[in-house]
Each structure stands twice: as C-alpha cells, then as structure tokens.
Amino acid sequence: NAGVMQNPRHLVRRRGQEARLRCSPVKGHSHVYWYRQLPEEGLKFMVYLQKENIIDESGMPKERFSAEFPKEGPSILRIQQVVRGDSAAYFCASSTDLNTEAFFGQGTRLTVV
Amino acid sequence: EDKVVQSPLSLVVHEGDTVTLNCSYEVTNFRSLLWYKQEKKAPTFLFMLTSSGIEKKSGRLSSILDKKELFSILNITATQTGDSAIYLCAVGIASGSRLTFGEGTQLTVNP
Numbered sequence: 068n069a070g071v072m073q074n075p076r077h078l079v080r081r082r083g084q085e086a087r088l089r090c091s092p093v094k095g096h097s098h099v100y101w102y103r104q105l106p107e108e109g110l111k112f113m114v115y116l117q118k119e120n121i122i123d124e125s126g127m128p129k130e131r132f133s134a135e136f137p138k139e140g141p142s143i144l145r146i147q148q149v150v151r152g153d154s155a156a157y158f159c160a161s162s163t164d165l166n167t168e169a170f171f172g173q174g175t176r177l178t179v180v
Numbered sequence: 181e182d183k184v185v186q187s188p189l190s191l192v193v194h195e196g197d198t199v200t201l202n203c204s205y206e207v208t209n210f211r212s213l214l215w216y217k218q219e220k221k222a223p224t225f226l227f228m229l230t231s232s233g234i235e236k237k238s239g240r241l242s243s244i245l246d247k248k249e250l251f252s253i254l255n256i257t258a259t260q261t262g263d264s265a266i267y268l269c270a271v272g273i274a275s276g277s278r279l280t281f282g283e284g285t286q287l288t289v290n291p
Contacts, residue, residue, distance in 0.1 A: 071222075100277065109284055110223070110268065115277035123277045158222065168214060169279065171222040 071172035072141075073159050079178045080149050088144040088175045092161030099142045100169060101127075101134060104156040113157075116142060149179045182207040186269050186282035194290050197259050201285045203269030204251040211274040213245055213252050218284070219265040226254070226267075259289045 072091040080086050092099050101113040112126040116136035127134065131149075136142040146153055156176050160169040183206045193199055205213065212230045216223035227236045229245035229252060236243050240259075245252045256263055266286050270279040 098277070100279075102279075102281075110270075110279075110281040112278035112280070126278065168225050168228045170225055171216070173222045 071159055071161050071170055073157075073172035073175050075175060076173060077176050077178070079180060081180055082150055083148050086146040086149050086153070086177055086179075088146075088157050088159075088177070089141045090144070090159030090161075090172060091141040092159070093170055096161035096163055096170075098162045098164060098169075099136050100160045100162075101142075101144050102158045102160065102171075104158060104174075106155070110158065113144075146177075149177075151179050153177060154179045182271065182273065182280040184269055184271050184280050184282035186267075186285050188285060189283060190286040190288070192288045192290065193259055195260055197289075198255065198257045199259060199287065201254040201256075201267050201269075201287070202251060203253070203282055205269075205271045205280075206250065207271050207273050207280065209274040210247065211272045214270045214272070214279065215243055215252070215254050216268040216270065217265045218268055223268055256287075259287075261289050261291055263287060264289045 074089050099116045102110040104110050114127045114134045115123040119138050131147045133145045156174045158171050158174045160171045162169040185204050187202045212228050214228045215226040227243045232247040240257045243254045266284040268284045269282045272279050
C-alpha cells in the first residue's frame with residue numbers, strides 16, 4: 068500500500084529550462100495538493116486539483132507555473148523557464164476528500180543553477 | 181489573511197524531558213487543525229483535531245485543541261533522540277482546499 072510517490076527526488080535544471088515534477092497520490096485518493104517549501108520557510112500552498120480539474124490555484128504564480136491531474140496517470144507540476152528563485156522543495160499531498168487528513172510525498176528538491 | 185503561528189521556533193532538550201509545542205491561529209471558517217512531523221523529507225501526519233477539549237494520543241505524543249482561544253498544543257513525553265524533527269502545525273478552513281502552515285518548531289533532543 069504505497070503512499071504518495073513523487074519523482075524525481077532531486078532535479079537540477081539550468082536557468083531557462085523546464086522542470087516537470089510528478090506525483091502519484093495514494094491509491095483511492097482523488098484530491099491532490101502541491102506545496103512549495105523554500106529554504107528556512109514553512110510550506111506554502113500552491114494548487115489543489117481533482118481528477119482533470121484545477122479547483123484552487125490561488126497559491127500558484129500566474130506565469131511559468133502550471134499543474135494538471137489527468138484522468139490517467141500522475142499529477143504534474145510544470146515550471147517553464149526556471150529561475151534561481153524556483154529552487155525549493157516541492158511537496159505533493161493527497162487525501163480522500165476535503166475533510167480528511169492529507170498525506171505527503173517525499174518531495175522533489177529542485178535546484179536551479 | 182489566514183495566519184498560523186507556532187512557538188517556540190526552536191527548542192533543545194535532553195532525552196527524557198517533556199516538551200510542549202504551541203500553535204495559535206487566526207482563520208475564517210475553521211475546519212481542522214493538523215500536526216505533522218518533518219525529518220528532512222515528507223511531513224508525516226500525526227494528528228487531526230476538529231473538536232475542542234478532546235485529547236488525541238499516540239504513544240508518547242498527545243494533542244488538544246481549544247477553539248475558543250484559537251490554539252493547540254502538542255505534548256511529547258519522555259523525549260527520545262528520534263523525536264528530533266521540525267513539527268508543523270496546519271489549519272484547514274471549511275470552504276477551502278488549502279492547509280495554511282505555521283513556520284514550524286525545530287525540536288532537538290540531545291542524548
């Protein structure tokens with residue numbers, strides 16, 4: 068019974084490249100959340116998705132960032148034209164619905180050089 | 181704007197000590213308060229609290245919520261070095277999907 072699986076665990080990109088972060092939720096969970104943790108800071112909400120729908124993207128930068136959760140396959144957080152300030156740990160969480168606890172993945176540590 | 185404040189920001193104790201971590205919040209339409217433990221990787225779920233005055237326990241850890249005074253505490257008794265971690269408090273609201281996290285308390289337990 069696997070938990071939330073994120074890959075890759077570590078990702079290094081040069082400035083201007085694209086970063087793709089993947090998240091497979093706990094089996095049976097249809098709610099996925101992405102959070103970003105900057106060095107020495109707390110977790111900040113980015114986006115909440117259900118299958119094929121973005122429900123709340125109020126925490127996600129308007130430019131360069133996008134997220135999807137297709138009917139089949141993992142949720143993807145995509146960052147285009149990465150900049151140094153995008154370096155952070157990106158965590159995905161999933162839950163069965165809004166009123167239950169969210170379980171987190173191991174995170175993807177993105178480093179932009 | 182929703183706000184979650186944890187204190188202290190860091191704490192150093194010796195094995196066997198008892199610690200109390202604090203979390204206060206200001207949110208509209210409170211739904212739940214959650215505690216997580218983070219050790220250089222995924223935040224691990226500890227407790228979810230929705231009702232005042234009901235203590236939740238798991239081994240040496242326990243937590244309680246006060247919805248009138250808008251705070252929660254996390255107690256750890258007989259601390260061990262393995263308890264060293266960042267403890268995160270997060271609050272969810274009834275109408276929303278996000279969790280708002282505090283900055284965390286960095287707990288270090290020395291042998």
